[in-house]
Each structure stands twice: as structure tokens, then as C-alpha cells.
Amino acid sequence: MDAKLKSEWVADLRSGKFTQNIGRLYDPKTGGYCCLGVLARRIGHRITNNGYSADGYRQFHEVVGSAKACTDLWHMNDKGVPFDLIADHIEATL
Numbered sequence: 001m002d003a004k005l006k007s008e009w010v011a012d013l014r015s016g017k018f019t020q021n022i023g024r025l026y027d028p029k030t031g032g033y034c035c036l037g038v039l040a041r042r043i044g045h046r047i048t049n050n051g052y053s054a055d056g057y058r059q060f061h062e063v064v065g066s067a068k069a070c071t072d073l074w075h076m077n078d079k080g081v082p083f084d085l086i087a088d089h090i091e092a093t094l
Contacts, residue, residue, distance in 0.1 A: 001065050001094040005042065010090055012038050013083040022078040024051035034077045035086045036060055036070065065094060 012018065013035060021032030025040050026047045033041070040047055043063060046054035053060075061067045076086050 001063065005063065006090060006094055009039050009042055010087040012042060013087040013090075018083065020077070020083055022080070025053060026051040035073050035083060036077070038083075039063070069094060 018038050019030060019032040021027040021030055021034060021037075024034065025037035026033050028049065028051055037047065037051075039045070039060065040053070043059070045059055048054045057067075057070065060070045064070050064073070073086060073090070076089065081089075
């Protein structure tokens with residue numbers, strides 16, 4: 001993963017500007033994001049009105065480095081692991 005993008009994403013996750021949600025990239029009802037939704041905003045990835053990817057998930061795999069890494073992050077997020085701990089994981093593994 002690009003070091004600058006990783007640093008910006010981790011900073012976004014730790015910023016407190018994003019409310020965490022589960023189940024979709026973005027929840028328009030609550031304004032919450034999953035960790036990959038925060039990345040989507042950073043890279044300009046389109047999100048549908050119902051909070052899912054408008055472009056598929058391949059871009060995430062390419063940006064993060066692998067489908068497995070994206071799946072691991074998605075699972076952590078949807079199990080309720082807080083953004084700051086997900087940020088720690090990103091720093092340690094990507």
C-alpha cells in the first residue's frame with residue numbers, strides 16, 4: 001500500500017471525524033462509515049445512495065494490496081473493533 005495514502009487513512013480513522021458503522025461502506029441514515037468507507041472517501045471511490053460500492057470492490061483490493069487484507073479489515077470493522085485499533089492493524093500489516 002502507498003505509504004502516504006496509508007498514513008492519511010490511518011489519520012482519518014483516528015481523527016474522530018468519522019462515526020463507525022457496520023454492514024456497509026456508508027450509512028446515510030446515521031452518517032457512519034466502515035473503515036473501508038473512510039478509505040473510499042479518501043480515494044474518491046463512489047458510494048451508492050444505500051451505502052454500498054458503486055464501482056465494485058476491486059479498487060480496494062488494488063489500493064490496500066489484496067482481497068484478503070480488505071476482508072480482514074471488513075471483518076474487524078463489522079465485529080465492532082474500534083477505528084483506532086483498526087488503524088493500529090493497518091500500520092502493522094499493510
